[in-house]
Amino acid sequence: MYSEKVMEHFANPRNVGEIPDADGVGEVGNPDCGDIMKIYIKVKDNIIEDIKFKTFGCGAAIATSSMVTEMAKGKSLEEALKLSNKQVAEALGGLPPIKMHCSNLAADALQAAVNNFRNNEQVIK
Numbered sequence: 575m576y577s578e579k580v581m582e583h584f585a586n587p588r589n590v591g592e593i594p595d596a597d598g599v600g601e602v603g604n605p606d607c608g609d610i611m612k613i614y615i616k617v618k619d620n621i622i623e624d625i626k627f628k629t630f631g632c633g634a635a636i637a638t639s640s641m642v643t644e645m646a647k648g649k650s651l652e653e654a655l656k657l658s659n660k661q662v663a664e665a666l667g668g669l670p671p672i673k674m675h676c677s678n679l680a681a682d683a684l685q686a687a688v689n690n691f692r693n694n695e696q697v698i699k
Contacts, residue, residue, distance in 0.1 A: 576633065577667030583637035588644050591626040598694065600686025602679050609635040609676060611683040613643070617691055622646050622654055627683070634673040638680035641665050651688050657681055 576584075596614035603610040609631030616624035625647050629639040642662050646654045659677040663669045669677060 575670055576637075579641075579665075579667040580634060580637045580669065583640040583666065584633040587627075587636050587640035589626050589640065589647070590628070592628060593624060593626050596626075596687075598687040598689075598691025600683045600688070600690055602682045602686055604675060604679055606675075609679055611635065611639050611679050613639070613683040613687045615646075615684075615687045615691060617651065620650050620652075622649055622651065625687075631679075632673070632676065634669055634676040635679065637666055638662050638669075638677045639683070642680040642684050646684055651691070655685055655688055657684060 593614035593616055597617045598615045599612065601612040611627060611629045614626045615622050625643045627639040627643050629636050642657065645657055645662065645665060659674070659681045662680050663674060663677040
């Protein structure tokens with residue numbers, strides 16, 4: 575059902591935790607399945623310097639959260655916004671169709687964190 579890569583990211587997720595002084599925070603959830611993801615980013619010179627996540631959900635939700643943080647770290651905000659749910663799922667070796675919504679949440683949480691950072695930045699200016 576799940577690829578080896580999904581199982582690896584579920585068993586050993588990367589970038590788990592919080593960034594207390596995060597520059598941007600994005601939280602999304604799917605009430606139908608109960609998955610909730612929160613992504614924290616630290617930005618320097620338009621680059622995601624650090625990224626962490628906290629996810630309450632199924633194995634696929636945890637794996638996609640882990641993968642999206644790995645994919646976004648070191649990227650510009652523009653590059654991070656272009657990461658799609660399909661790219662996250664492909665990087666994990668695919669997801670069962672019934673679990674594709676989990677990769678949507680991961681990409682959405684990242685985009686919400688970037689948008690939160692941008693909104694906060696405009697308030698400061």
